[in-house]
Amino acid sequence: MSRFAVKLQCPNPDCLYAENQVGQVTCDRCQSPLTYRYLWAVGRKAAQLAVGTLVDCRYAVVSPQVWLDTQPGLLPEAPVQILDSALPYLRLHSQRLHLPGLFSIHPVGESPIFLLENAPIDATGNLLPLLESAWPAAPAVRQLNWVWQMFQLWQALKPQGVSSSLLVAENLHVEGWRLRLREIVVDASDPVDSIQSEALAHTNPAKARNPLVAMVMGTHADHAPQAAVLEPPESVATLPLTSSFLAARTAPPCLADLANLWQLWAADAHPAIQDSLHQLCGLMRETPETETSMREIAARLNHLLLSEAARLPLQIDLAGATTTGTQRSHNEDACYPLVDGTKSLVPDIPGVGIICDGIGGHEGGEVASQIALRSLQLQLHTWRSELLAQPEPLPPTVIAEQLAGIVRVVNNLIAAQNDLQGREQRQRMGTTLVMAVQPPQTISTAPKGNTHELYLVHVGDSRAYWLTADRCQLLTVDDDVASREVRAGRCLYSQVYAQPNAAALTQALGTREADQISITVQRFVLDEDGILLLCSDGLSDNNLVEQFWASATRPVLQDQLTLKTALQEWIALANRQNGHDNASIVLMHCRLSDAPHLFDPNGKASLTKRSDAATADADLTESAKALLYDDETGTTQPPKAAVLPKQNPAPQKSFDGWLVGLGTAALMFLLGALGYAIWRELAPTRFQPNPTEPAEVQEE
Structure with missing residues (x-):
């Protein structure tokens, strides 16, 4: 037909x-x-x-x-x-x-x-460009960005026995900065009995005659096999490759195989990185694949990437707001920064965006999100100050550990409040978190510049999207029942997602102890202009971002719309389409240029009363304020029994005393003897998530 x-x-x-x-x-x-x-x-x-x-x-x-x-x-x-x-x-x-x-x-x-x-296919049904076709024209920082992603994926795929997926040039596609694989290719030493492909012989007989060249050479017709680098295997076993045209040796792939592929691309690499890439490939071929060698290779590759990224100036503009929605009477969300500003415990924290979506009911979720937000502000302010004192960038693994440690402190503060109030199981309040941090690290290049790193910290179902003029890319994966069941290998995502409880959370901050929470920390390197959108599910539900991203993104990137006006449009969209829920949004506009804006990026636009985050405190219930504020007389009223089911009414501290106590408790984890000693001296096993599957977390 x-x-x-x-x-x-x-x-x-x-x-x-x-x-x-x-x-x-x-x-x-x-x-x-x-x-x-x-x-x-x-x-x-x-x-x-x-x-x-x-x-x-x-x-x-x-x-x-x-x-x-x-x-x-x-x-x-x-x-x-x-x-x-x-x-x-x-x-x-x-x-x-x-x-x-x-x-x-x-x-x-x-x-x-x-x-x-989720294959690398565009909206018209065409495959996205192959990496090898986009490679020669790409700038040095993007070439290194792709290589870095491959190296990180190698470490994720190898334990699953599918690292061969990265050794096939025709399996590697790109979508701007992002590396995407067409399919997964199993590392097999014996012929497999499922999904075996005969496409190689039918589609490209020349490659069928030399399967090893098909694996490492891809479609580079101008390269000849180099015997010193690629020695034919003694035997070849067919893999479930389909269009990948991959045939494997009897031995599993090793790091040298990845180096061989990079070596071929190095010939077409940007002149600024050619020699360094050749040297890195040589190290990978000569070094056994051990934990120590992988750290050394990662350090060298990271230094190359950050050095190239720092050559361009980086400008970041931030705007954030929260709205109660059209059908709710209170707001359990909290976000930073706020468009018109509010009274803050610490000075502004550049390059930081935070979304917290509270759970546990209107007298719990709003408290949890506020505790999380204020503790994060205090800790990040001190953390950034100490980071500025570092002469060279800290490794990504160290930064990730520090950010995860900060979030664990937040988790335990909320968990302690739950314990104090006698909350158990689904009565425990908690909050989701999606946080973006652009650390103020510099590298000794000429000229000295920011390393362009962007870290995403994620727990729950609040999301982060990267938006450019022609792409909308979801960066996070929800911590929900559907994702848990798929990762366990029990069902397909398309099947479980239709179940009534598929979107139920499996974890949130404060619902259990920190060693039972799995915190996702991702590191990206900015190599293009774009907008990072952080949001709670009040915006992301019903795929609103995927449907409407373009109209509020392209004008900002073209300096035709202020960031605050775009934020107002997102808030209006959330209220119009998902008004049944609170919604919080933070926009981070990243520009890799020293050219000035055509106008003030914040403009003169202002949001309506309900979307203006300056009214966030007004959305708190009286019982929630009892945990965070005092009344006009300087003393708080005893909370309702529904809020504190097992706690007897007792005189409480004034707002100032309570707030100082919270700030002191948070800062003690980062200052003095309990500062960075938390991440550097405590046993790493302390921070590993519990291997047992977490129970569902009820989201109100």
Whole structure:
């Protein structure tokens, strides 16, 4: 059948009109936005299906191995069992920024086809550019950024036995700064009995005759195999590669194989990094893959990356606001910074954005989010001051440990408050967290400049997005039941996400002790202009960011809209579409240029009363204020029994005394003998998350 004869079903469950023409934006019947879900098909039969084929009256083959789901409003058929070869896709769910996910397993005789979502396919169904095609024209900092991501992924993929995924040039795509893999390739020393591919022989006979060259050379036709670098293996075992054209040796891949691929690209690298990249590849080939050698390689590569990044100036503008929403009477969210400012415990903290979404009811969640926000401000202010005194940048692992340690202090403050109030199980208050930190580190380059690092700290389901003129990229993975079940290998994400409790949180700050909380810390290096959007689920629910990002992003990047006006538009969108919930938003505009703005980036725009974060304290209930403030007489009233079920009413400290006590407690973790000794002297095992699966956290 013809591709243009395919009809698309409306995803609206109340409509499901199935006669929309491919190419339309909205449904003919209900005007709902149409969903174009393009899937990458992996399997022996996938490459053999002709374009125009309609599989199971649902999936249209629009190009080789690219299938369009014509019924995006319906769940895919659940597999009878999850094959062992599918487990790496599930266990690596937390790497969705770079890896595809398993949408469905489609049976075709005895050779099933894996249908992958989140594959490197654009909105029109075309594959994103290959890394090797984008490499020669990329600036040095971006080339090193891609290499750094590959090195980090190598350490994540190797324990799962799929590091071969990084050794195939035709499996590596890019979306701007971001490295994306087309599929996962299993490291196998013996022939596998599932998803074996014959596409190599059918698609590229020349590469089929030299599988090792296919693995390391990719599509570099102008390079000849170098015997000194690539020695043919004694035997070759076929892998489940499909379009990757990979054939593996009997031995698992090693770091030298990754160095061989980089060595080929080094010839086309930017002249400023060619020699350094060659030297790094030599070190990787000569050094055994040990923990010590990996740290040394990471340190060298990181120094190269930060040195190149620091050559451009970095400007960061921040704006944030919170809104109660149209259907709630109180606000459990808290954020920093605030558009018009509020009375703060510490001076402004440059390069920091924080979103906290409280849980535990209107007399608990708002308290937890405020405790978290104020403790983070106190600790980060001191942390940044000490970081400024460092002569050279600290390694990313050290920064990540320090930020995670700060968050653990916050967690224990909220947990102690829960214990004091006698809160148990689902009565315990807590808060989600998404925090962006641009550390003030510099590197001794000419001229000396900021290292452009950006750290994201994440717990719960508040999110971070990277927005540019042509891309919207979700950077975080929710800590919810759906993600937990997928990582455990029990089900596909497309199946569990439809369950009623799929979005229930599995962890939040303050609900349990710090050693039972898994804190995600990601490090990025900014190499392009863009806007980092942090938000609570009051904005991200119903995919609002993915639908409406462009109209509030492009004008800001083109200096046609102030950051505050864009923030106002986001707040209005959240109130209009998701008004049932509180919403908090922080925008971080990152510019890699010393050119001045055409106008004041904050402009003269002001938000409405409810979206103005200066009224955040007014949204607190009286019982919540009893934990954070005093009344006009200087004493607080005894909290209600619903707030403190096991605590007898007793005189409480004044606001000033309570606040000073909280500030002192937080600062004691960072000053004097209890300062950085927390991260440097305590046993690392102290901070490891509990291996047991956490119970669900009820979100109000």
